Amino acid sequence: PTCESQRHFMSFFPQKIILTSVESDQQDYYPTFADIQNAFVASICKLPENGELIFCADDKGACETAVLAKKKRSDINFIPYGENAEGDFKLSFGKVEGGKQFFKIGKTECALHVPGKHNARNAAAAFALCFKLLQAAGKNPQEYFDKLKNGLEKFSGGKRRSEIVGRAKNKFGQDIIFIDDYGHHPTAIKTTLAGFRQFYKDHKIIVDFMSHTYTRTAALLEEFASSFESADMVVINKIYGSAREKADSSTVTGKILAEHAKKYHPNVVYAKEFEEAAQIIESELNKKSDAKDGYVFVTMGAGDNFKVGQMVIEKFKV
Incomplete structure (x- = not known):
């Protein structure tokens, strides 16, 4: 490619x-x-x-x-x-x-x-x-x-493309599938999550998303905000900037993206830093899921929020 x-x-x-x-x-x-x-x-x-x-x-x-x-x-x-x-x-x-x-x-x-x-x-x-x-x-x-x-x-998938990076069980014995995906454009997010919803129909889907570049986020703000419909819960991090652009917090931030996403989704949380996101997600995964087959947790984006998945996986290691 x-x-x-x-x-x-x-x-x-x-x-x-x-x-x-x-x-x-x-x-x-x-x-x-x-x-x-x-x-x-x-x-x-x-x-x-x-x-x-x-x-x-x-x-x-x-x-x-x-x-x-x-x-x-x-x-x-x-x-x-x-x-x-x-x-x-x-x-x-x-x-x-x-x-x-x-x-x-x-x-x-x-x-x-x-x-x-x-x-x-x-x-x-x-x-x-x-x-x-x-x-x-x-x-x-x-x-x-x-x-x-x-x-x-x-074929079982490629690196950071719907890649299953871990499996665990919560304190209720329910399965947790950890997935990492590089999707960082609204169309990719929407179609990938729709695929997960179809594939993992009896799981509760939680996604941690980190948008990549301020210019892309600002230009496609509403498209990003409305792209999470197939997830049950959305955690949004700060924006991962590019070396070729300057952060302009007056234009767009991760928090602004989260506020816009709340217009389209009933369960959106903003967690600026990874440690905060990991704590929120660990707590959620340790609740008894009303979905028959447990949870799917996805880290999604072209930034480095795959680290959130690594942090959470560590919490569930026996």
């Missing part, structure tokens, strides 16, 4: 690109959506002649960006995947049970052990990339579908 921050991805010369989404982000460098979209178009146009753009047909920004790129480079092969795609990489969602989510990519039945529809979409993108690589190697991709399907089912 490459990063769009400060156009870092322009240093790469890929043969194929997977475009999962394009949204307003990195506002200190890209003040408008058009600014960041133009950067993505420029990156796509670095593809070689007859290069391939595998893009998510379910993401408005990705589709619009593909259209703009096609006007500049009609030779590129544009390959859609997702629910709104047609053909080999059309995605159809099935049931979620037994710690798996089931779906189809084209006509191929697949399953993942990681939660969230966004991960199924990512699986379809990976499937499409493998398909095209096999074609380029002169092989018949259909002969490898079983191997691709088995590979997806064996």
Whole structure:
């Protein structure tokens, strides 16, 4: 993967690109959506002649960006995947049970052990990339579908991407699953937590969130504030600043974000420092949950609030 921050991805010369989404982000460098979209178009146009753009047909920004790129480079092969795609990489969602989510990519039945529809979409993108690589190697991709399907089912997630970092029991013997996730954009937070709600339907979900950069938080304040609907309890920390920006407490703070989140969620707590957050969360996890299967506790963000999870895990070690 490459990063769009400060156009870092322009240093790469890929043969194929997977475009999962394009949204307003990195506002200190890209003040408008058009600014960041133009950067993505420029990156796509670095593809070689007859290069391939595998893009998510379910993401408005990705589709619009593909259209703009096609006007500049009609030779590129544009390959859609997702629910709104047609053909080999059309995605159809099935049931979620037994710690798996089931779906189809084209006509191929697949399953993942990681939660969230966004991960199924990512699986379809990976499937499409493998398909095209096999074609380029002169092989018949259909002969490898079983191997691709088995590979997806064996996948257990990546570092800081819905990563299970610990398990414990509270004083009532109820299970606690500790998860760490890098989600730091409102869309990522919302879709990831919705995936947890579907996957861990009989758990109480508590999330500790640390927003990353003052400019992003200020630009997307209401989007952040309304992104926690799938959680039962939200603890918000101070903002994790960037070396390239100055903290302007008169514009936005973690406390301001928490106050806005209270407009959308009935159970939001502001805990500026990690020690305070850990104490609040430990106390909550040691209450008898009315959820049948106990608790899921998630640390979420691109900052260093994963330390809150580490602190709480230590409290439950026997």
